[in-house]
Amino acid sequence: xxLSPNIHDLYVGKxxxxxxxxxxxxxxxxxxxxxxxxxxxxxxxxxxxxxHALAYVAYTAPRRAYILFPTSAVIGALMGxxxxxxxxxxxxxxxxxxxRRRLSISVAVTLALLTLLMVVGMxxxxxxxxxxxxxxxxxxxxxxxxxARYSGLWAREGDVFLNxxxxxxxxxxxxxxxxxRDVRLYELAGDGRLQxxxxxxxxxxxxxxxxxxxxxxxxxxxRSVEQKQVAEERWESKLDAASLSANIARPRAMTARDLAKSxxxxxxxxxxxxxxxxxYWSRWFYAFNVLALCLAAIPFAFGSLRSGGLGKRLFLGIxxxxxxxxxxLLFSRLALAFKLDFRLAxxxxxxxxxxxxxxLFKRRSR
Numbered sequence: 006x007x008l009s010p011n012i013h014d015l016y017v018g019k020x021x022x023x024x025x026x027x028x029x030x031x032x033x034x035x036x037x038x039x040x041x042x043x044x045x046x047x048x049x050x051x052x053x054x055x056x057h058a059l060a061y062v063a064y065t066a067p068r069r070a071y072i073l074f075p076t077s078a079v080i081g082a083l084m085g086x087x088x089x090x091x092x093x094x095x096x097x098x099x100x101x102x103x104x105r106r107r108l109s110i111s112v113a114v115t116l117a118l119l120t121l122l123m124v125v126g127m128x129x130x131x132x133x134x135x136x137x138x139x140x141x142x143x144x145x146x147x148x149x150x151x152x153a154r155y156s157g158l159w160a161r162e163g164d165v166f167l168n169x170x171x172x173x174x175x176x177x178x179x180x181x182x183x184x185x186r187d188v189r190l191y192e193l194a195g196d197g198r199l200q201x202x203x204x205x206x207x208x209x210x211x212x213x214x215x216x217x218x219x220x221x222x223x224x225x226x227x228r229s230v231e232q233k234q235v236a237e238e239r240w241e242s243k244l245d246a247a248s249l250s251a252n253i254a255r256p257r258a259m260t261a262r263d264l265a266k267s268x269x270x271x272x273x274x275x276x277x278x279x280x281x282x283x284x285y286w287s288r289w290f291y292a293f294n295v296l297a298l299c300l301a302a303i304p305f306a307f308g309s310l311r312s313g314g315l316g317k318r319l320f321l322g323i324x325x326x327x328x329x330x331x332x333x334l335l336f337s338r339l340a341l342a343f344k345l346d347f348r349l350a351x352x353x354x355x356x357x358x359x360x361x362x363x364x365l366f367k368r369r370s371r
Contacts, residue, residue, distance in 0.1 A: 013103055018115040020089060025081030025119065032073045037062055040069070051146035064138035067131040068257070074123050075295045076326040078116050082299045083325075086112065109303050116299050120292045127288070128260050135258035158185070162244045164200075166191040169208065173267060175277065183210040188217070190240075199225055208240070215240035256284035264288070282347050283337055290351035297355030298329050301362035329358060 044058035086108075089095045098108065160167045169185035190203040206219035217238045224231045256264060264285040271278035302325045333354040340350035 013098055013101065014111040017089070017108060017111040021082055021085035021112050021115050024085035024088065025078055025116070028081040028084065029070070029074060029077035032077050033066070033070050036069050036073060037066055040065065053142065053145040057141060057145045061138045061142050064134040064141065067126055067134045071123050071127040071131050074119070075298060078119070078295055079298050079302050079326050080323065082112055082116065083302055086303065109300060112303060113296055113300060116296060120295045124292055132258055132260045139258065160244060162242055164193040165242070167244065175271070180212055201225065215242050256281050261285060261288045279341055283341060286347040286351050294333070294355050297359050298325065301325065301358035304362060329354060
């Protein structure tokens with residue numbers, strides 16, 4: 006079979022590309038509008054304004070596009086092929102010698118290119134935008150906490166300034182904790198002079214307050230400098246851990262590389278890493294899921310859609326998308342509950358869809 010594209014492949018790809026982009030634009034637009042309406046209730050809290058709400062939604066738009074793309078792809082592919090079937094163009098292409106497999110490959114290549122752009126976009130603009138949105142919202146609502154892109158998280162309590170390079174929310178023995186790593190505490194004297202600098206490898210906020218671990222403190226006196234190092238030290242602070250945790254990147258807002266680092270950190274320290282593993286493997290199987298979902302729906306374009314209209318194509322597309330994601334959600338939750346391998350949970354649904362699709366494809370080819 007010839008693999009290089011011909012004019013017929015380009016035509017089919019162009020039609021599918023147009024319908025997918027159209028559906029995608031509509032779905033993302035509706036989701037963005039709904040998100041903006043949801044942000045209106047927070048306007049007036051602290052310094053959070055309508056301009057902040059607009060910026061917040063704009064920052065999260067790439068992630069929303071990433072999440073909605075699989076649904077847009079299957080609906081758009083069905084609409085595009087259904088459009089060709091309704092005008093008898095699929096029949097004409099078949100008469101020219103194009104097999105159903107060849108037409109399916111034309112659709113798959115088009116969707117694969119779009120999927121690749123989505124994966125790259127989420128690992129760059131999507132993750133960055135989600136973090137910026139969180140920073141923007143929490144900084145506007147709580148002026149004592151801010152996040153700098155290259156220097157981690159900053160917070161202030163009185164004359165003490167905290168800087169942490171990275172942080173996580175964890176659950177230990179059923180109790181939530183905030184873990185900040187590579188922490189520096191800058192304490193100023195009443196006259197604005199730097200009084201001391203404390204560097205802690207880890208700062209933990211639990212039910213008993215703040216605990217600093219592996220602490221090296223440097224104190225500046227009028228004519229001398231004193232240094233001491235302790236394994237653990239209590240930090241009597243009322244710094245709001247909830248405000249800090251709101252600025253810590255959630256798994257969905259992290260890149261695959263950062264997710265891998267967080268999983269490794271948790272495993273080395275005996276912490277639960279399941280939520281991060283769930284998100285990590287969902288990223289790896291994203292492209293496979295999109296293509297499997299769309300290929301599973303293609304057999305309907307060669308049969309039942311020929312006599313159907315736009316409503317039927319939309320219904321089938323939404324049915325396929327919802328059915329697939331419900332199935333995948335079920336498998337991922339089962340893996341989370343019974344501590345199964347997430348790779349198996351994310352591989353089984355698309356494999357099942359492809360098996361059913363292959364069976365339908367053979368039936369319609371007879």
